[in-house]
Structures are given as C-alpha cells and as structure tokens.
Amino acid sequence: MAEQDNTQEYRRIYTLNLGPQHPSTHGVLRILLDLDGEYIVKADPVIGYGHRGHEKMGENRQYKQFLPNASRLDYLSGMLFNHGFVLAVEKLVGIEVPERAKYIRVIASELNRISSHLLWFGTYIMDLGGFTPFLYAFDDREQILDILDSVSGSRLTYSYCRFGGVTRDVDYKFIDMTRAFLKRMETRWADYDDLVTKNIIFIHRTRGVGIIDEELARQYGVTGPNLRACGVGFDVRRSEPYEVYDRLDFEVPTGSSGDALDRYYVRFKEMQQSCRIIDQALDQLPGGDFLTKKVPQKLAPPKGEVYAAFESARGLSAFYLVSDGSPGPYRCHIRVPSFGNLNVLSEVLPGTLVADAISILGSIDVVIPEIDR
Amino acid sequence: MKVKELEAIMLEKFPDAPLKRDETGLTGALWSIDVPISGIRDAAKAFGSAGFFLESITALDFEDTFELVYHFNRYEPKSRLVVRVLCGHDQVPASICDIFRGAGWLEREVHDFFGISFSGNTDLRALLLPEDADYRPLRKTFGKVSAYHKREEIYG
Amino acid sequence: MSEGLLGSEWFRLILGLLIVLGFASLNALFLVWLERKVAGHIQLRPGPMEVGPHGLLQTIMDAIKLMGKELILPAKADRKLFFLAPVLVFMPVLVGFLVLPFGPSMIIRDMNLGVLLVFAFSTFTVLAILAGGWASNNKYALLGAIRSVAQNVAYEIPLLLAVMSVVLMVHSLSFSEIVTSQKSVWFVFVQPIACLIYLISATAETNRAPFDIPEAESELVAGFHTEYSGMGFGLFFLAEYTNMFIVCAVATSLFFGGWNGLFGISLGIPGVFWFLFKTYALIFILMWVRWTFPRVRFDQLMNFSWKVMIPLSLANLVVTAIVLKLI
Numbered sequence: 082m083a084e085q086d087n088t089q090e091y092r093r094i095y096t097l098n099l100g101p102q103h104p105s106t107h108g109v110l111r112i113l114l115d116l117d118g119e120y121i122v123k124a125d126p127v128i129g130y131g132h133r134g135h136e137k138m139g140e141n142r143q144y145k146q147f148l149p150n151a152s153r154l155d156y157l158s159g160m161l162f163n164h165g166f167v168l169a170v171e172k173l174v175g176i177e178v179p180e181r182a183k184y185i186r187v188i189a190s191e192l193n194r195i196s197s198h199l200l201w202f203g204t205y206i207m208d209l210g211g212f213t214p215f216l217y218a219f220d221d222r223e224q225i226l227d228i229l230d231s232v233s234g235s236r237l238t239y240s241y242c243r244f245g246g247v248t249r250d251v252d253y254k255f256i257d258m259t260r261a262f263l264k265r266m267e268t269r270w271a272d273y274d275d276l277v278t279k280n281i282i283f284i285h286r287t288r289g290v291g292i293i294d295e296e297l298a299r300q301y302g303v304t305g306p307n308l309r310a311c312g313v314g315f316d317v318r319r320s321e322p323y324e325v326y327d328r329l330d331f332e333v334p335t336g337s338s339g340d341a342l343d344r345y346y347v348r349f350k351e352m353q354q355s356c357r358i359i360d361q362a363l364d365q366l367p368g369g370d371f372l373t374k375k376v377p378q379k380l381a382p383p384k385g386e387v388y389a390a391f392e393s394a395r396g397l398s399a400f401y402l403v404s405d406g407s408p409g410p411y412r413c414h415i416r417v418p419s420f421g422n423l424n425v426l427s428e429v430l431p432g433t434l435v436a437d438a439i440s441i442l443g444s445i446d447v448v449i450p451e452i453d454r
Numbered sequence: 455m456k457v458k459e460l461e462a463i464m465l466e467k468f469p470d471a472p473l474k475r476d477e478t479g480l481t482g483a484l485w486s487i488d489v490p491i492s493g494i495r496d497a498a499k500a501f502g503s504a505g506f507f508l509e510s511i512t513a514l515d516f517e518d519t520f521e522l523v524y525h526f527n528r529y530e531p532k533s534r535l536v537v538r539v540l541c542g543h544d545q546v547p548a549s550i551c552d553i554f555r556g557a558g559w560l561e562r563e564v565h566d567f568f569g570i571s572f573s574g575n576t577d578l579r580a581l582l583l584p585e586d587a588d589y590r591p592l593r594k595t596f597g598k599v600s601a602y603h604k605r606e607e608i609y610g
Numbered sequence: 611m612s613e614g615l616l617g618s619e620w621f622r623l624i625l626g627l628l629i630v631l632g633f634a635s636l637n638a639l640f641l642v643w644l645e646r647k648v649a650g651h652i653q654l655r656p657g658p659m660e661v662g663p664h665g666l667l668q669t670i671m672d673a674i675k676l677m678g679k680e681l682i683l684p685a686k687a688d689r690k691l692f693f694l695a696p697v698l699v700f701m702p703v704l705v706g707f708l709v710l711p712f713g714p715s716m717i718i719r720d721m722n723l724g725v726l727l728v729f730a731f732s733t734f735t736v737l738a739i740l741a742g743g744w745a746s747n748n749k750y751a752l753l754g755a756i757r758s759v760a761q762n763v764a765y766e767i768p769l770l771l772a773v774m775s776v777v778l779m780v781h782s783l784s785f786s787e788i789v790t791s792q793k794s795v796w797f798v799f800v801q802p803i804a805c806l807i808y809l810i811s812a813t814a815e816t817n818r819a820p821f822d823i824p825e826a827e828s829e830l831v832a833g834f835h836t837e838y839s840g841m842g843f844g845l846f847f848l849a850e851y852t853n854m855f856i857v858c859a860v861a862t863s864l865f866f867g868g869w870n871g872l873f874g875i876s877l878g879i880p881g882v883f884w885f886l887f888k889t890y891a892l893i894f895i896l897m898w899v900r901w902t903f904p905r906v907r908f909d910q911l912m913n914f915s916w917k918v919m920i921p922l923s924l925a926n927l928v929v930t931a932i933v934l935k936l937i
Binding site: 280283434 | 909
C-alpha cells in the first residue's frame with residue numbers, strides 16, 4: 082500500500098481510487114491505481130466490501146438450510162450455483178436423480194448462463210459509452226426471467242434444484258415459452274451483430290486491449306471465457322461431464338489472442354451454444370419423475386469430503402464439502418472463478434490507460450459478491 | 455507430462471507420503487497425496503512444471519491440527535490432483551506465491567480466515583476482512599460452532 | 611432606422627437580448643425533453659410520459675428541482691472559480707445568438723464578422739470547463755477537464771478550417787451574406803467533405819458522444835462536473851444544449867442554406883421555419899449518434915483529430931482555393 086507522502090515535493094505518480102462507489106465496477110470493488118498521467122503504473126484491487134460469511138454460515142447449517150445461500154454467492158448465475166451445490170450434496174450422499182430432472186436442470190442452468198451473459202453484454206457496452214444495447218439485452222433477459230419465474234417462483238436467486246431433482250415439474254407452458262424464446266433469439270443475434278460486433282468504435286476499444294495469454298492464465302487460475310479466449314478449450318462440461326452434458330452436442334468456442342474482443346466473441350458464441358443445448362435438451366426431455374422420493378429429511382452423509390466442479394457463467398466453480406456425518410458440513414468451501422479472474426488484473430492493468438482499465442474490467446466479467454462470499 | 459509420470463515424481467520426492475487414489479470420484483481428483491510441511495514447495499514446483507494450475511487453496515481446522523488442501527488441475531479431462539499438508543496450529547508453511555502467482559491472494563485469504571501465516575509471502579494483508587481485523591472467523595474457536603473434531607474422526 | 615423609441619438601436623438590441631434569453635431557455639428546455647424522448651425510443655421505451663402530456667413538462671419540473679437543491683462547495687475547492695465556471699460556460703454561448711440568421715431580416719445584429727464572433731465566444735467553454743474541473747479539488751474532475759481541453763483544442767482546428775472553405779467561397783464572414791449566396795444550391799452539395807468535417811468536429815466541440823470523454827459517465831463518474839450540484843450542474847447542462855443549438859444553427863447557415871428552401875423552392879413557407887426545421891433536424895441527428903455509438907478512447911480521439919481530420923480539412927481548403935482560382 083502506498084504510504085502517505087506528506088511532503089510537498091513533486092510526485093509524478095498520483096494515486097487514484099477507482100471505486101468502491103463507481104458506475105463501472107461490477108459490485109463493490111476498489112482498485113487503487115497509481116497513475117502516471119493517464120497510464121496505470123500499479124493496480125491493486127481491494128475487495129471484501131461484500132463479505133457475508135457464507136463459508137462460516139455453511140458450517141453452522143444443515144445442507145438443506147444452506148441451499149438458498151448457494152445462489153446468493155454469484156447472484157447472476159444463481160441457478161448454476163444452486164445446481165452445483167445440489168450436485169455436490171447428491172454426490173456426497175449418493176442420491177440418484179431421475180433423468181427428467183437432470184434434463185430440466187440442464188435447461189434451467191443454460192437459460193441462466195444466457196441471462197448472465199446477456200447482462201454482462203449490456204453492462205459492458207454501457208461501460209464503454211453505448212447505452213442502447215443494454216436495454217435490448219435486458220429485454221431479452223426479461224424473457225428468460227419470466228420463463229424461470231414461472232417454474233421456480235424466483236427471478237434472480239433460485240432454490241429450484243433440490244437434492245434428488247427439482248421442486249416443480251415443467252409443463253407445456255414452460256416448454257412453449259422456452260421454444261418461443263429460442264426462436265426470438267435467432268433473429269436477435271444478427272441485431273446484436275450489427276449494433277455492436279461490427280461497430281468500429283467498439284472494435285477499436287477492445288482489440289488488443291487487456292491481453293491475457295495462456296501462461297498468465299495458468300499462473301492465476303483463470304478459467305471460463307477469459308481462458309477460452311486465449312485459445313485453451315477448457316470447459317468443465319467437457320472435461321468432467323455432469324448431468325447429461327455428455328449426451329448433448331455443443332461446441333466450446335475459443336478465441337486466439339486473449340484480448341477483450343476475443344473474450345467478447347467467446348461469450349457471444351457461448352450464448353448461441355447454450356441455445357443449442359437447450360434446444361437439444363427440450364427434444365430429448367424424457368417423461369418420469371422430477372424428484373426422487375427416497376431422499377430422507379435428515380441427510381446422513383458418510384464421513385469424508387466431496388469436491389464437485391461445475392461450469393458457471395464465469396468459469397470453473399466448485400463446492401468443497403467436508404462431512405463429519407452430521408446433517409451439515411464441517412467445512413464448506415466454495416471455489417469461485419472470479420477470484421483468479423480479478424487477481425490477474427494486477428498484472429494486466431499496468432501499462433494501460435485508465436479508459437482501457439474500464440474496458441478490461443468489464444471484459445473479464447467479475448461479480449464481486451462471489452469473490453467476497 | 456502424463457499424470458502417471460507426475461505420480462512417479464511425487465512418490466520419488468516423498469517416499470513415505472501416503473498417496474490415496476480416489477475410486478469413487480467423490481474428491482473430484484484422481485489421487486491425493488499427503489505431503490510434509492517442508493515439502494510443499496517441491497510439490498508445487500513439480501506441479502508447476504507439469505503444466506498444472508492452482509485451482510484453490512483452502513484450510514480445515516481440526517482440534518489437533520490444521521490441514522491445508524491444495525487442488526491442482528490441468529486443462530485436460532479429469533486431471534485434478536490434491537496435495538494435503540498437515541500443519542500444526544502454530545506452524546508456518548512456506549508460500550508458493552512465486553511458483554504460482556495466483557497463490558498470493560489464496561494464501562492471503564487462508565491467513566485472513568485461519569491465521570495461518572505463509573513464510574515468503576510478503577503481502578499478507580487482509581483480503582476479505584477489514585484491515586484491522588484481529589479475529590480469525592473460520593477457526594472453530596471463533597463464534598458459533600456446531601462441531602469441532604479431531605482429524606481422524608473424519609478422515610480415519 | 612433611428613426614428614423614435616421603437617426604431618432606436620438600443621431598443622432593438624435590448625429587445626433582441628430578451629428574445630435571445632427567452633429563446634435560449636425555451637430551447638434548452640425543449641432539447642432536454644427531446645433528448646430523453648429520442649433516447650427512450652431508440653432504447654425501445656417511451657421516455658418520460660408522466661409529467662404533462664408525453665412528458666412535456668418534465669424538464670420544467672427537473673429545472674425547479676435543480677434550483678431547489680443545495681449548492682455544495684467541496685472542501686478546499688477554489689470558491690471563486692468554482693462558482694464562476696458554470697456562469698462562464700453559459701454566458702458566452704448566448705453571444706452567439708446575436709448573429710444567427712433566423713430569417714431574411716431576422717438577425718439581431720448583422721455583423722460583417724459574424725462567423726468569427728460565434729467561434730471566438732464558443733471557445734470560452736473550454737476555459738470554463740478547465741476552471742470547473744480544477745476548482746473542484748477532485749482528481750476525477752481534473753482528469754475530465756484536462757481531457758476536455760485537449761479534445762477541444764484538437765477539434766477546433768478542423769472545425770475552423772472547414773468553415774474557412776465556405777468563407778473562401780463567399781468572400782465574407784457575414785452570416786447573412788453566406789446564407790443569401792446559397793439561394794440556388796446549398797453548400798453541402800458543393801463542399802460535402804467540409805460539411806462532414808464540420809459536423810464531426812462540432813460533435814467533439816460540444817462534448818457529445820461518441821466524443822463525450824470529459825463527462826464520461828461510466829469512467830470518471832461525471833467528469834468535470836462531478837462535484838457540482840443543483841444549479842451549477844443545471845447551468846453546465848443548459849450550456850451544453852445551447853451550445854448544441856448554436857453549432858447546428860451555424861451548420862445550417864453555412865452548409866444547409868439557412869433560411870433558403872431546397873434549390874430555391876421555398877414552398878411559400880417563411881424562411882424562419884426552414885431554418886428552425888433544419889437546425890432541429892441536425893440536432894436530432896446528433897442525438898441519434900449519441901445513443902448509438904460507444905465512446906471513443908481518448909488517445910484514439912486525439913489521433914483521429916491530428917492525423918485524419920486536420921490533414922483532410924487542410925487538403926479540402928487547398929482544393930477549394932485552387933478551384934476558386936481556376937474558375
């Protein structure tokens with residue numbers, strides 16, 4: 082931390098505080114910048130403003146009581162985290178999930194992934210100064226929120242996945258709304274392409290900006306679209322397939338240079354791939370139970386640990402639960418992708434302009450509450 | 455480098471370290487190895503040169519000891535490996551933040567919540583807690599605790 | 611014309627000033643409403659609809675609200691400069707209204723240096739922005755002010771060079787003469803490049819998107835007017851819209867025929883309506899551009915001015931001069 086220099090001598094480098102209250106830091110983030118004119122010399126992210134003690138809460142609650150906490154970690158991928166936690170506990174206890182429930186969970190998770198990416202897309206362009214795509218993206222996101230609301234009752238943080246399945250079955254209304262949404266998005270991709278992807282100002286703001294290469298990503302544990310933009314096609318849905326991802330045909334989009342533009346392309350194409358997954362899952366949706374009936378009220382997991390990784394919207398996330406045989410975990414640790422994604426900024430930001438800092442911060446898509454837990 | 459080669463290297467470096475293979479898939483890893491506290495840097499160097507990335511560092515608080523759990527992974531299918539280090543309540547493990555630069559923050563978080571200092575990590579300021587926090591929340595001696603066990607009660 | 615009270619110079623001047631003040635205020639009110647409506651419709655939403663029919667009274671209510679707010683002076687801010695800056699940004703712009711040709715004989719003062727007057731006084735905004743940013747004792751504001759000065763200086767040059775091309779053709783700096791010489795064909799058809807350069811530079815001069823870096827909301831909180839509240843902020847806001855009107859009115863007079871009809875056909879509509887319609891159409895285009903494009907990065911903006919706009923406008927001027935010599 083720069084010491085307070087109280088002498089009046091001329092210091093060329095001055096300290097600027099980016100945030101905690103700032104329109105562009107996504108969540109409560111503070112970055113201490115040492116600036117030389119407009120160039121960043123040193124960047125030190127300061128986090129912890131949103132620490133709520135989820136890991137301590139996890140130790141004092143039963144598994145079923147911790148269920149709502151999971152989606153509040155990364156509230157933009159609430160369904161994905163809810164899904165991940167449920168997977169971890171089911172793995173630990175050994176609960177079988179009916180096929181129908183697996184497909185429903187995959188559909189809901191992928192819808193959540195699209196909504197998270199749409200929000201990122203809107204806010205990223207807004208940070209760069211283009212206010213209009215934000216509203217278009219939120220219009221689409223409203224459709225997803227309505228779909229998930231109709232089946233789970235929540236718009237942002239879900240407790241839809243339960244141990245052994247999902248809490249309510251999907252009906253024809255859900256399937257029709259989802260199919261209508263997929264059809265609508267097919268035309269929207271071209272609109273977004275014209276409005277944003279081909280916009281020369283946007284390309285100039287993002288090409289060659291904030292390059293994260295593979296070695297840097299490996300050092301910091303960067304995962305998710307930020308890693309895939311460097312050219313590494315690492316996706317948990319492919320490397321450790323869970324639920325029914327091994328039965329669905331989808332691509333893992335990768336970039337080549339690791340700059341902000343590639344990260345944008347990767348997320349854009351991921352949205353389209355998610356639509357493809359949902360389409361196939363709807364086609365393959367079997368009949369049957371949506372919740373297995375054999376789950377006891379008081380779980381009695383064996384002693385030991387479980388580490389369940391899943392691909393959230395931001396990268397590789399995991400729940401690490403250590404069980405002592407009681408109905409609640411002994412230790413509940415959550416591995417979040419934004420931790421490494423934000424950490425890497427202390428090496429990527431120096432040498433860039435302040436305006437680029439905003440562009441880079443937006444392109445890595447961090448959600449601070451997930452880092453703070 | 456194949457995982458088998460890395461396994462051989464680890465067994466060579468730490469001949470009496472118990473290496474547990476995971477048949478059930480519960481730990482999410484292929485195997486996990488218990489490394490003595492003095493050997494964490496060698497282990498990290500081996501993993502680093504094998505192209506692994508550090509997925510997470512976490513700690514577990516037992517009555518008799520701390521346990522540091524390092525999860526390493528690679529950009530290949532099903533390549534997670536775990537390194538476990540038993541570390542007494544007053545011991546100071548070595549930092550691996552020069553081998554994996556991302557470990558700096560992970561160790562800061564462990565220090566924040568458990569009070570485990572890492573020698574070699576010059577920047578152990580509070581990461582998530584306020585700067586002047588002198589409490590260590592995730593220790594089982596802090597706040598409301600529902601269970602406090604010895605290590606063998608869980609891992610046998 | 612100097613008979614009696616009604617014909618005296620002074621009366622005409624004072625009446626003109628009152629009309630200008632009234633018109634400037636009404637114009638600013640109208641433009642704020644228009645901006646919000648245009649922004650809304652581009653973003654698939656209706657914009658203000660509650661206050662008055664289709665939100666027409668919204669701006670008045672906002673102005674009343676702003677006037678009622680506390681004037682906050684940040685600690686260690688330069689008090690005199692801090693309160694001078696909003697006044698300095700608004701008053702000189704009003705001077706520009708004196709020479710605008712609203713109609714065939716509707717100019718308050720038909721000066722033979724009209725063009726020079728408008729641009730001389732509009733440069734004051736740079737000074738005011740710098741004063742405001744410096745006096746706020748805030749690093750963000752200072753950054754915004756510095757960027758604004760560099761941007762305004764850089765884009766002043768192609769602006770003036772483009773205007774010079776027109777002045778060369780007309781041999782006069784007087785607005786009424788420039789407009790009358792466009793009776794048969796508007797200068798936009800004769801000097802399309804100069805028109806384009808002028809419009810781009812005007813967008814940069816008025817700090818509008820995509821060149822709105824000095825007030826880059828999402829980067830610098832609010833740029834040079836971060837620390838202003840209440841009427842100080844209101845005056846900056848008002849000045850921006852008035853400035854927008856002035857540059858579009860000048861563009862109309864210089865390139866789009868002023869109060870002339872298209873190719874001499876005026877369809878019986880008085881010149882003043884042609885003038886206002888063209889000016890507001892240009893303003894609408896400025897707003898349209900704002901809500902479509904993201905922001906240009908600062909060094910890209912400066913590069914664009916010094917490496918593209920200035921050579922282009924110089925070349926345009928030279929070509930104009932050569933062609934005029936040859937004809």
